[in-house]
Amino acid sequence: MNFYNKHLLNDFNLKKYEILSILETIKKSHCLSFFNKKICIINEKQSLRTINSLINSLNFLNLKFTIINNKHNIKKENIKDFSKTLGLLYDYIFIRSNNDNIVKIISKNSGSIIINILSNGFHPIQAIGDLYFLKKKIIYLFGDFNSNVFRSIIINLSKLNKNIIIFSPKIYWNFIFLKKIFNKKKIIITEKLIISKKKCIIYNDVWFSMGESDNFINKIKKLINFQINKKILKILKIEKIFHCLPCFKNIKIKKTKFESELTKNVFESNFSFFEKQIIKKISIIKSYIILGEKTFFKVLN
Missing domain, CATH: 3.40.50.1370 (Aspartate/ornithine carbamoyltransferase)
Structure with a gap:
């Protein structure tokens, strides 16, 4: 598995074996031990299911996080400067954005790991979750x-x-x-x-x-x-x-x-099938985090 230091900007980022690994992880039980990582959620577009699925997953894994709902940061500030500031403060950034280019710029300039939880061009978390069925x-x-x-x-x-x-x-x-x-x-x-x-x-x-x-x-x-x-x-x-x-x-x-x-x-x-779609979205987020980085968790089968 090679998710280490890897963005999830869109669905082209994942290979077939990586998708299958995520889907397989859902079936297994894991004992998790958390190491210190700083997590940020950028919610440019208001959401019920996606954002709450993410928050549910992070709470389940006992991970602390910060939410940025202020659109001013993206619309008014220099996006490269904003990205560098994020990189100084956070290790992981989960972003829901109106613009795929914004997601790419933040990934290029922040130094943080960027995970796209929805943009105008892609919705990888939703799609991977539905693949399970x-x-x-x-x-x-x-x-x-x-x-x-x-x-x-x-x-x-x-x-x-x-x-x-x-x-x-x-x-x-x-x-x-x-x-x-x-x-x-x-x-x-x-x-x-x-x-x-x-x-x-x-x-x-x-x-x-x-x-x-x-x-x-x-x-x-x-x-x-x-x-x-x-x-x-x-x-x-x-x-x-x-x-x-x-x-x-x-x-x-x-x-x-x-x-x-x-x-x-x-x-x-x-x-x-909408209820199960929502539940599986939570499982996919948890699986991606679990597989994401060994320094993030100790995973025991």
């Missing part, structure tokens, strides 16, 4: 696959050679990204739903992700035919539905009421 099933990605969590899950699924069907409007197809990830691997991307007789898993994300400036009403109009609803439940043999919470509420467009990426009856159905 995505076994040898057909996986459908519904919606705009340029979202941060879709980008992360596609990268990681490609490393594990999983079969993926992307059901998305052509306007959101990103062939440059797909060629970079699946240069010699197969992937299906389509505007027409491919019906499989085998059991499948649907992976979904919010239609308006963090950092987007697109008009929400226009995006709904483009994606409304790619919604997960009762019709989809009848067409496909769905085992579970994964979603990067929170799900958007109903929206009115020209006095017409629309439900967004998931209809309410689907969101509240037995197909939903």
Whole structure:
């Protein structure tokens, strides 16, 4: 295992064997002995599940930490100077940011280990946690696959050679990204739903992700035919539905009421897997920390 002094800026940073090591660590019990490390959480974008999953993990491991919620530091200060200050104060920085470039600059100039817990481009903690459940099933990605969590899950699924069907409007197809990830691997991307007789898993994300400036009403109009609803439940043999919470509420467009990426009856159905997704996210964070550095913990099988 070679996590030592290694940033987690995006999903390209982890190799296949490292992902498998994280997933395997979840199954094992460990006796932990803490050594002194200074930890900071930069929360540029308010969060419920991701930040609280991290705090839950750190509390479980009896680790002290500092939270910076002040956006002034990133928006008003010189980012390189801010990064150097962080490096003097902290060993590990968990960051939730609107800008991937900010994450890269802090990693380059701080000298601290940076772990991306969400940015506009990637959501590695969410994706790695969901990999634990995505076994040898057909996986459908519904919606705009340029979202941060879709980008992360596609990268990681490609490393594990999983079969993926992307059901998305052509306007959101990103062939440059797909060629970079699946240069010699197969992937299906389509505007027409491919019906499989085998059991499948649907992976979904919010239609308006963090950092987007697109008009929400226009995006709904483009994606409304790619919604997960009762019709989809009848067409496909769905085992579970994964979603990067929170799900958007109903929206009115020209006095017409629309439900967004998931209809309410689907969101509240037995197909939903959201509770276990949240619990597994906590396990992934703990596993990453445990594997992260021997000077951080003594790990006993």
